[in-house]
Amino acid sequence: MSSDAKTEQFDCGIGTDRISNLPGNLIDHILKCLPLRDAVRTSTLSKAWRDKWVMLTCLRFDDDFFIQLLSKMTTKDEETQISEVLRIVSGVLLTLNGPILEFRLFIPDDLPLHKYPAFIHWIRNISKNGVKILKLRNKGSSAYEIPSYFFSCSKLTHLKLESCILNPPLKSGGFCNLIRVKLVNVTITTAMSFGTQLSELYLECCAGIEHLGDHFKYKNNITLLSIWSCGEVEWKWFECTQKVENLCLAFNEEAKQTMDLDKLVDEMPNIHTLQLDGLVLKSLETGAAVMQRPTTMEKLKDISLYDLECDLLQIQNVLCLIRISPKLRYLYVHLNSGNYTNVAPSMELKVLQFLQSTHLIDFIPNQLETVEIDGMVGSVELEFIKLLLASSPSLRCMNLLNPSIDDFEQAFRISRELMRFPRASAAAQIIWLN
Structure with missing residues (x-):
């Protein structure tokens, strides 16, 4: 091999430690x-x-x-x-x-x-x-009790704690740069704040969240708020949630107070993702003003609802949320099969009559593309599905997840009944996923 070839080989990097020479x-x-x-x-x-x-x-x-x-x-x-x-x-x-x-x-x-x-x-x-x-x-x-000197971490931007105790001292440097906080199974013993820069707050199975009340005053910067199974929630917090874009709310027991849905909608003009559980839906009061009001949740595109029962108030609030969300594209409904199978026949009849009497002209989710229903499919669910199929002109896919139907004849009967609707036969794809 000539010397020129050897030089060319060397210049190509053969035999050199390229990784060590990286920036x-x-x-x-x-x-x-x-x-x-x-x-x-x-x-x-x-x-x-x-x-x-x-x-x-x-x-x-x-x-x-x-x-x-x-x-x-x-x-x-x-x-x-x-x-x-x-x-x-x-x-x-x-x-x-x-x-x-x-x-x-x-x-x-x-x-x-x-x-x-x-x-x-x-x-x-x-x-x-x-x-x-x-x-x-x-x-x-x-649980691990967080030491007092921790509350002076002024440069902290992201915090996640699980199974801890927050007992802040009376005087501390405080947090001034925190952007995202996630607390899981955390106990808060006294009033505290994560600073004015906080934009994402996750609370899951926490105690003492009432001590975070300072975060729910005017001029806060929270855009993502998730409160999951944390006991009693102060509804007055939602008077200052104008910047919230993502809301996840679930209760671990029925709320002692109720919240007017009309007021809640007014306080969240920027929300585009909403997750609620059945107990929250039970605590929302649907007044005539909501049913007749002009649409205000103009940015809401995704709704996920968990642990729903065969309950008239829940169903009314579900339809109300869909009705006042003209740009809704995705809807997920998870059914609480445990409570659902024990529903009284009188309540089931009321829900069925309500769904059958709902006027389609007032219920048109024009941009709804995907619907997922997770759980048992019975007469109430079938009526709800019919309503969506008949009134969703943009519907592309309907997934029935874990329908709990062992009888193939029953599944075939339900599918045949669904396919009678124009939306189902023309564009909507109905998928059974066990």
Whole structure:
């Protein structure tokens, strides 16, 4: 081979370490995408890689990390396992040279790490290191009380806590940059705020949410609000939800107070995604003003309804929501089969009569394209489906999920009856999914 050919080969990069010569920000991104264990192991690749991982700004001690770590241990003794985990995690934190901008920690149910002093030092170290994203999932049997110094993490932008206690001190630096907060099974003991920049708030199975009342005053910036099974909800909060675009609301018991649907609609002019459960629908009062009002939910495109029963008030509110949403494109309805099978014949008759008497001229979802009904299909559901098929000119697909029909003759009869409607035969595709 001539010398020119050899030079050409060399210029093409054959035999060179291209990965090591990548820009620093690209190498950081590669390390960030790797599981933490693999990122640390890159130190054995070469001298050039020996100290690259110590500049990691993202630490993920997630469930995969613990599964791999515990699988390598020969002992099953809990104290020995905890001691080894504490040693490894502490060693990683001590070795890092730069700031830790993202920290994710999973506490397994059989390893109560939060009860040990080393864990307290981890949180303190993270709090002082300018962390921006913090996610703490506690699967242990006891909740972890967040230490007071945590409430001074002024640079925090994203927070997720699971099975924790928030007991803020009377005086703290406060949060001023939080954008997104998700709390799961968290207890809030006293009044607190996540700052004025908050735009996304998720609350699931939490206690003490009344202490977050400051977030529901005028000039708040919340665009996504999800309150799922958190006890009593203060309806007055929804007097200040003009910026909300996504709303998810579910109760764990019937509300003691009711909310006027007409007023609720007025307070959410920008909403485009709505998720409600059956108990919420029961607590909404549908007045004549709503039934006759001009459409106001001009931006609402997706509606998902969960745990519906054969209840007249629920059905009235469902149809009302559809009627006042002219740009609705997707509708999902999940039926509570447990309560649905025990419905009184008189209530079922009332619901059927209401659906049969509904005037189609007042019920025209012009842009509705997809409908999904999850659960048993009986006479009430069939009547509801007929109404949608007959009054939705843009309907393209109707999915019947888990219809709980074992009798093929009954399924065939229902399908044949549905296909009688022009929308079903012309454009709508009816799909049975078990």
